[in-house]
């Protein structure tokens with residue numbers, strides 16, 4: 724956290740025209756070998772005493788808040804605020820338990836090098852837009868050693884709708900740079916059609932990666948302006964982030 728604040732202060736006094744680069748987590752920056760999904764089943768069973776049918780909801784690109792509500796509805800439950808709170812308190816413990824049992828999370832190819840390049844560029848601000856609740860996001864990123872690189876972050880318990888989560892991250896960034904500059908562009912990098920749709924909904928430029936759930940055709944149909952196999956083509960991705968903006972600036 725300290726490093727994030729230091730980075731924010733340094734960036735806020737930097738150049739006036741800045742570009743925000745928002746990243747999804749699962750399937751984009753990291754993979755957890757199913758631990759994230761199965762943690763839902765484990766925490767759900769601990770709180771409600773029944774195993775939910777995880778196959779009845781699509782996890783990829785979902786938000787934790789929305790997934791919880793859908794799983795509860797599928798199980799015929801109407802959880803109140805106390806049960807919801809209990810579930811989201813259990814979820815990070817379940818995730819940590821399953822990650823430990825399965826050998827941890829793994830940064831996807833190119834993640835570290837690309838984030839290093841973005842952090843080193845004074846005109847680019849890296850951020851997070853994720854369906855994970857903040858505790859689970861931190862666990863997954865720390866497991867890969869990449870939790871220090873983000874300027875802003877919005878998470879899955881802030882809202883059930885990914886576009887609203889993206890809007891919150893953008894708002895954070897706007898208020899952080901407000902006195903010293905403006906955001907001339909916002910990119911949203913993700914592995915699902917839901918990421919691309921959320922990006923479009925908030926006026927961001929969607930960039931797809933094939934390291935997660937959806938294929939090129941689906942990502943492009945959902946609005947991706949570029950699709951990369953993963954984050955390893957560092958120079959090509961940096962060229963897009965630094966390059967001319969769609970619509971001509």
Ligand SMILES: [Mg+2]
Nearest residue numbers: 747749750914
């Ligand atoms: Mg994802």
